[in-house]
Amino acid sequence: MPLLSLQAIVKEFPGVRALSGVTLDVAAGQIHALVGENGAGKSTLIKVLGGVYPFGSYEGQIRIDDKEARFHSVRDSEHAQVQIIHQELSLVNEMTAAENICLGDEPMRGVFIDFTAMRLRAKTVLDKLSDTISPDAKIVDLTIGQQQIVEIAKALSKKARIMVFDEPTAALPEKDVEVLLALIRQLRGQGLGIIYISHKLNEVIALADVITVLRNGERISQFVKSSVSIPDMVRDMVGRSLDAMYPALSAPQQQTLVSLKNVSLPHPEHPGKMIIRDLSLSCANGEIVGIAGLLGAGRTALLSLLFGAFRGGYTGEILYCGRPYRPTAPADAIGRGISLVSEDRKRYGLIGTADVHENLQISSLRRYCTHGVLNNAKSIAECRDYVGKLAIKTPSLDFPILNLSGGNQQKVIVGRFLMTAPRLLLLDDPTRGVDVGAKYELYRLIQQLAMQGMGILFVSSELPEVLGVSHRIVVLHDGRIAAEFRHGEKTDEEVLAIAAGV
Amino acid sequence: MKQQIVHLWKSSNKRTLFMVGLVLLIWIVFNWLSGGYILRAENLANLFRQVTVVAILATAMTLIIVAGHIDLSVGSALGMMGALAAALIAKMGLDPVLSIMLILCLGFGVGCMHGALTFYLNMPAFVVTLGGLIAYRGITQYVARESIPLRTPWIKAIAQNTIPDWLAVALLVLVLAVLLISILKMRADHKKAGLGVDPLWIDVTKYIATAAVMALLVGLLISGNGVPIEFVLFLSIAFIVSLIAKFTRFGHYVYAIGGNKQAAFYSGISIARNTVLVFGLMGLLSAVAGIVTIAELNAAAPDIGELKELEAIGACVIGGTSLMGGSGVIGMSVMGALIMASIKNGMSMVGIVAQTQKVILGALLVVAVALDQWSRRRK
Numbered sequence: 001m002p003l004l005s006l007q008a009i010v011k012e013f014p015g016v017r018a019l020s021g022v023t024l025d026v027a028a029g030q031i032h033a034l035v036g037e038n039g040a041g042k043s044t045l046i047k048v049l050g051g052v053y054p055f056g057s058y059e060g061q062i063r064i065d066d067k068e069a070r071f072h073s074v075r076d077s078e079h080a081q082v083q084i085i086h087q088e089l090s091l092v093n094e095m096t097a098a099e100n101i102c103l104g105d106e107p108m109r110g111v112f113i114d115f116t117a118m119r120l121r122a123k124t125v126l127d128k129l130s131d132t133i134s135p136d137a138k139i140v141d142l143t144i145g146q147q148q149i150v151e152i153a154k155a156l157s158k159k160a161r162i163m164v165f166d167e168p169t170a171a172l173p174e175k176d177v178e179v180l181l182a183l184i185r186q187l188r189g190q191g192l193g194i195i196y197i198s199h200k201l202n203e204v205i206a207l208a209d210v211i212t213v214l215r216n217g218e219r220i221s222q223f224v225k226s227s228v229s230i231p232d233m234v235r236d237m238v239g240r241s242l243d244a245m246y247p248a249l250s251a252p253q254q255q256t257l258v259s260l261k262n263v264s265l266p267h268p269e270h271p272g273k274m275i276i277r278d279l280s281l282s283c284a285n286g287e288i289v290g291i292a293g294l295l296g297a298g299r300t301a302l303l304s305l306l307f308g309a310f311r312g313g314y315t316g317e318i319l320y321c322g323r324p325y326r327p328t329a330p331a332d333a334i335g336r337g338i339s340l341v342s343e344d345r346k347r348y349g350l351i352g353t354a355d356v357h358e359n360l361q362i363s364s365l366r367r368y369c370t371h372g373v374l375n376n377a378k379s380i381a382e383c384r385d386y387v388g389k390l391a392i393k394t395p396s397l398d399f400p401i402l403n404l405s406g407g408n409q410q411k412v413i414v415g416r417f418l419m420t421a422p423r424l425l426l427l428d429d430p431t432r433g434v435d436v437g438a439k440y441e442l443y444r445l446i447q448q449l450a451m452q453g454m455g456i457l458f459v460s461s462e463l464p465e466v467l468g469v470s471h472r473i474v475v476l477h478d479g480r481i482a483a484e485f486r487h488g489e490k491t492d493e494e495v496l497a498i499a500a501g502v
Numbered sequence: 503m504k505q506q507i508v509h510l511w512k513s514s515n516k517r518t519l520f521m522v523g524l525v526l527l528i529w530i531v532f533n534w535l536s537g538g539y540i541l542r543a544e545n546l547a548n549l550f551r552q553v554t555v556v557a558i559l560a561t562a563m564t565l566i567i568v569a570g571h572i573d574l575s576v577g578s579a580l581g582m583m584g585a586l587a588a589a590l591i592a593k594m595g596l597d598p599v600l601s602i603m604l605i606l607c608l609g610f611g612v613g614c615m616h617g618a619l620t621f622y623l624n625m626p627a628f629v630v631t632l633g634g635l636i637a638y639r640g641i642t643q644y645v646a647r648e649s650i651p652l653r654t655p656w657i658k659a660i661a662q663n664t665i666p667d668w669l670a671v672a673l674l675v676l677v678l679a680v681l682l683i684s685i686l687k688m689r690a691d692h693k694k695a696g697l698g699v700d701p702l703w704i705d706v707t708k709y710i711a712t713a714a715v716m717a718l719l720v721g722l723l724i725s726g727n728g729v730p731i732e733f734v735l736f737l738s739i740a741f742i743v744s745l746i747a748k749f750t751r752f753g754h755y756v757y758a759i760g761g762n763k764q765a766a767f768y769s770g771i772s773i774a775r776n777t778v779l780v781f782g783l784m785g786l787l788s789a790v791a792g793i794v795t796i797a798e799l800n801a802a803a804p805d806i807g808e809l810k811e812l813e814a815i816g817a818c819v820i821g822g823t824s825l826m827g828g829s830g831v832i833g834m835s836v837m838g839a840l841i842m843a844s845i846k847n848g849m850s851m852v853g854i855v856a857q858t859q860k861v862i863l864g865a866l867l868v869v870a871v872a873l874d875q876w877s878r879r880r881k
Contacts, residue, residue, distance in 0.1 A: 073770070090762065092757070092758050092765050092766070094828040095758065104766075104769035106751060106754060116691045
């Protein structure tokens with residue numbers, strides 16, 4: 001008898017059937033992985049389990065210990081000892097890590113909150129996960145990776161028999177990933193039933209006992225650990241087999257598009273500390289330059305600098321299209337044909353209150369205006385074109401952007417910048433939270449853009465991706481270039497060692 | 503030595519020091535400009551009386567703004583409560599204590615209504631309370647269409663009188679003792695839990711400085727006519743609301759909801775209950791402010807409370823409360839009220855007419871917030 005059983009769950013939204021009768025069983029002491037493309041229904045299923053979509057808003061049954069469970073709210077599911085770590089971070093920025101970890105469940109001394117006990121509880125659970133996060137740190141001062149750790153600590157601090165991890169390692173550095181996976185195995189050993197959602201298929205294979213594949217709201221297949229392979233999973237997720245993970249590369253052009261010479265970037269808040277030291281890099285028209293490195297090596301800072309989004313001065317020289325280039329603001333950069341698709345689309349990309357159309361057209365409005373008046377028809381036509389080109393799954397242009405899946409949201413941001421016809425495209429972890437099928441489409445797109453002469457700087461935390469997609473790869477370590485080589489010249493392990501400074 | 507001074511500076515609340523320093527600066531400057539009229543005991547006592555109503559309103563308004571809302575009805579609400587209280591007491595001859603109890607309940611109820619309308623009908627609080635602003639002013643103007651004089655001496659005494667000197671000293675000693683004990687206790691708790699504690703000399707210095715300022719102030723007031731009852735009143739209210747904000751679940755949840763409503767919701771916090779309660783608290787304190795107002799005037803007039811909501815919001819903003827929600831300190835809002843009142847008081851002493859005062863105050867508000875934004879950006 002399974003610990004948790006989700007039976008024939010059906011969930012509909014206006015215009016979309018997110019789940020069509022999905023069944024999932026989790027036994028005690030088992031890790032059950034859930035994989036699927038974005039929009040396949042994974043997060044929806046989890047929200048049903050977590051009480052975010054309360055009883056009555058879906059069909060089917062949740063059974064725990066073979067008894068029906070009806071959750072009318074998030075609290076109900078918590079009382080049933082179900083803990084969920086959602087994909088979208090849910091932290092209060094102005095509060096400390098300790099306050100967030102204990103949010104909703106604060107230790108009390110009579111009528112008053114016991115802050116000492118709160119900090120202690122938080123410290124105890126944080127120490128298991130990381131040695132760099134203090135319980136008194138404000139969330140707004142932590143990096144995304146650290147915020148994710150706080151989110152995980154929050155779930156771990158509560159009593160649970162069933163835990164769900166939705167993309168927990170998306171923003172974590174390598175060493176924290178190992179710690180987390182070890183912790184999850186430990187939880188399994190304690191008899192918890194665990195559901196694990198991730199796009200990182202090799203992680204899934206290493207961790208899970210059972211793997212379920214969802215596609216378009218239906219359960220396609222279920223694999224047992226010993227009998228599964230990545231191509232099998234990908235085939236079921238996508239509905240066709242992908243012969244090559246990465247498209248073939250064409251040759252880059254000769255003419256240099258952008259070059260940085262001896263650029264150094266002092267840390268704006270910590271005097272004396274350098275984010276980037278004496279870096280020299282160039283990218284030619286039609287060339288894809290991949291930038292690898294660990295969290296904190298300076299990759300994002302480098303891209304922000306080129307985009308004019310970096311707060312603080314720098315030394316050194318930047319040449320763009322043969323002329324000196326001193327970016328002051330993104331508007332500047334966009335005007336000169338440089339676009340940045342950032343890693344944190346929630347903070348820097350999406351206009352949450354707007355629809356798909358608005359999010360696509362927003363950087364290109366000047367082109368649709370004649371004498372200051374917006375030509376809606378022209379804008380709609382072009383936006384429709386890009387929705388098709390990028391295979392963005394949305395019922396219409398008027399669909400609220402926040403209702404799209406993570407991967408499709410990302411595609412919209414990419415589309416927005418492609419519409420500005422950039423000559424240099426800066427990509428910062430563009431496939432974060434994007435599923436396999438969509439990733440392949442993005443790689444093909446990047447390849448096509450390069451063939452058309454666009455220069456591309458491609459930053460990613462997924463090594464296989466950087467190595468597979470780029471013509472030339474540069475490895476950053478502690479603000480410096482530690483290695484530079486061409487496609488195919490080094491293996492994953494070699495690059496990882498260089499990035500770690502070994 | 504330098505490193506330790508830096509440590510002291512960092513561990514103090516920079517904003518507190520800045521605000522206190524600013525108030526003192528304002529007093530000193532105007533004292534000099536007016537030929538010594540500000541730092542007199544009688545003037546300071548008057549100043550504290552003048553700031554009472556806005557300070558009381560600012561305490562609850564801080565929580566409203568922290569929750570991500572605004573309450574524009576506060577001035578009219580306090581007018582309505584004051585007028586109704588006066589009507590009950592002076593016109594209908596109802597027992598004053600009972601009347602005040604009733605009005606406080608009414609205030610709480612009206613506030614809860616604002617919260618309920620805001621949450622359940624999913625309307626911006628701006629709109630709900632704007633309606634209140636207009637409607638309650640109408641009620642005030644009707645009930646107090648002819649000013650209602652009060653004939654209950656002890657109500658007038660709340661505003662006019664001072665507490666006996668021995669009581670003032672006793673309260674001061676009590677407050678300082680409680681402060682000392684709580685600091686010591688916190689240090690002990692933290693040490694026992696293995697959490698870090700500031701070096702002893704830092705806490706000692708902060709304590710001595712605080713005690714000195716408080717003692718000086720009380721001493722100065724005693725040397726005049728004594729410590730006004732209103733002074734004790736608004737400080738007590740500020741203290742209680744601060745306790746609620748920091749140490750109760752309700753207060754904590756208000757900050758969480760204002761900081762990230764979704765995170766609060768996912769953590770099992772009831773947005774409904776806390777929204778209704780925070781507006782209820784505001785309503786309750788508006789009622790208190792209304793009673794204090796009619797005590798000050800010893801009557802209810804049709805225009806009482808006019809523009810008080812804006813003064814309260816201004817006080818919160820000067821005190822550093824973010825209009826985006828999620829952050830704000832009650833004590834700082836009260837300091838903000840004190841700053842505004844001190845500037846008004848100073849300008850009056852120097853002979854600037856009321857019309858010019860308004861222009862200056864408006865400009866100062868914008869400057870204060872601009873400075874605040876600039877200093878935030880530098881962080």
